[in-house]
Amino acid sequence: xxxxxxxxxxxxxxxxxxxxxxxxxxxxxxxxxxxxxxxxxxxxxxxxxxxxxxxxxxxxxxxxxxxxxxxxxxxxxxxxxxxxxxxxxxxxxxxxxxxxxxxxxxxxxxxxxxxxxxxxxxxxxxxxxxxxxxxxxxxxxxxxxxxxxxxxxxxxxxxxxxxxxxxxxxxxxxxxxxxxxxxxxxxxxxxxxxxxxxxxxxxxxxxxxxxxxxxxxxxxxxxxxxxxxxxxxxxxxxxxxxxxxxxxxxxxxxxxxxxxxxxxx
Amino acid sequence: xxxxxxxxxxxxxxxxxxxxxxxxxxxxxxxxxxxxxxxxxxxxxxxxxxxxxxxxxxxxxxxxxxxxxxxxxxxxxxxxxxxxxxxxxxxxxxxxxxxxxxxxxxxxxxxxxxxxxxxxxxxxxxxxxxxxxxxxx
Numbered sequence: 001x002x003x004x005x006x007x008x009x010x011x012x013x014x015x016x017x018x019x020x021x022x023x024x025x026x027x028x029x030x031x032x033x034x035x036x037x038x039x040x041x042x043x044x045x046x047x048x049x050x051x052x053x054x055x056x057x058x059x060x061x062x063x064x065x066x067x068x069x070x071x072x073x074x075x076x077x078x079x080x081x082x083x084x085x086x087x088x089x090x091x092x093x094x095x096x097x098x099x100x101x102x103x104x105x106x107x108x109x110x111x112x113x114x115x116x117x118x119x120x121x122x123x124x125x126x127x128x129x130x131x132x133x134x135x136x137x138x139x140x141x142x143x144x145x146x147x148x149x150x151x152x153x154x155x156x157x158x159x160x161x162x163x164x165x166x167x168x169x170x171x172x173x174x175x176x177x178x179x180x181x182x183x184x185x186x187x188x189x190x191x192x193x194x195x196x197x198x199x200x201x202x203x204x205x206x207x208x209x210x211x212x213x214x215x216x217x218x219x220x221x222x223x224x225x226x227x228x229x230x231x232x233x234x235x236x237x238x239x240x241x242x243x244x245x246x247x248x249x250x251x252x253x254x255x256x257x258x259x260x261x262x263x264x265x
Numbered sequence: 266x267x268x269x270x271x272x273x274x275x276x277x278x279x280x281x282x283x284x285x286x287x288x289x290x291x292x293x294x295x296x297x298x299x300x301x302x303x304x305x306x307x308x309x310x311x312x313x314x315x316x317x318x319x320x321x322x323x324x325x326x327x328x329x330x331x332x333x334x335x336x337x338x339x340x341x342x343x344x345x346x347x348x349x350x351x352x353x354x355x356x357x358x359x360x361x362x363x364x365x366x367x368x369x370x371x372x373x374x375x376x377x378x379x380x381x382x383x384x385x386x387x388x389x390x391x392x393x394x395x396x397x398x399x400x401x402x
Contacts, residue, residue, distance in 0.1 A: 174373050175373070175375055175376065176379040177384075178364055178372055188331055192328075227374075232373070232376055
């Protein structure tokens with residue numbers, strides 16, 4: 001951070017530099033070797049809850065998702081399983097490489113959006129609502145087929161502008177508290193924000209069961225919580241801004257094992 | 266143009282103040298604050314000080330460690346310096362993570378409930394300054 005600022009001083013007059021510093025916070029990305037899942041900061045009983053499928057409340061959503069996977073739906077009268085067969089095989093590693101570029105839309109879509117595209121195009125059914133029980137269940141079921149696999153964002157050139165937009169959004173100060181994501185999650189992870197340890201903000205466990213929510217929720221719901229915490233106006237569910245942030249978070253977490261469905265405080 | 270006008274009118278809802286060096290020497294309200302009320306403001310969770318700071322608050326189980334312990338602040342800083350750091354710490358250090366408690370412009374995507382309002386009122390700022398000034402050791 002200091003190095004960046006020192007170098008910039010040679011390039012920009014002080015006034016411009018101050019104006020920039022007020023909006024974009026300079027920060028250093030966490031070195032690969034220091035990256036750790038939010039799991040590392042959990043209390044022992046929360047870890048135990050995540051580790052044991054019989055006590056992990058997120059598994060209920062996975063079971064619901066498995067049933068939906070096999071249920072015929074829409075005018076096409078087809079189930080996910082009719083096209084994709086056994087999810088244990090066909091969906092292995094899929095969640096670990098989303099968001100992915102969707103050529104028909106010319107932009108990336110996250111896993112929930114991908115599922116809804118299959119629903120409308122292939123099943124000719126109504127899309128599931130954001131954060132609905134069924135959408136979370138199917139996403140958790142598909143997500144679990146990547147459990148233990150490394151997060152592996154695709155090296156797809158078409159994603160680059162969206163990845164850059166996500167990186168920039170992560171560095172932009174937001175809300176009345178005027179803090180960027182990176183000021184907490186890159187610069188101050190591991191410290192205490194009152195009673196809560198600030199995690200590195202990795203997306204590797206979603207959808208996950210959050211004790212505070214008393215339910216399973218998506219990554220976008222989590223991002224919304226952080227934005228509201230900053231007294232910022234959150235984006236609409238599904239907004240391209242969130243998908244770019246998700247893309248950057250996945251890139252930042254590359255190599256960490258997927259944990260879906262994780263448990264968090 | 267419209268945005269600039271809106272900002273100007275929002276900012277003008279705040280009491281005018283003068284920055285001298287790294288301080289705002291004069292009280293925002295023209296009178297001294299109340300240290301007892303100031304302490305209550307600092308420990309109240311929604312005012313967010315203890316998200317980042319700790320201090321002489323034995324009754325508060327959870328305190329932050331993103332920044333300094335507030336113990337002794339009154340011995341380290343004048344009231345004018347404390348006032349500027351509460352009003353707008355970014356004027357002292359543009360990279361600071363400490364929010365600007367008496368500022369309404371220059372932010373991104375402030376939620377509708379908070380738009381155009383400072384985090385603390387002028388009276389609250391003065392109460393907090395008066396309280397911090399009592400933390401002398």
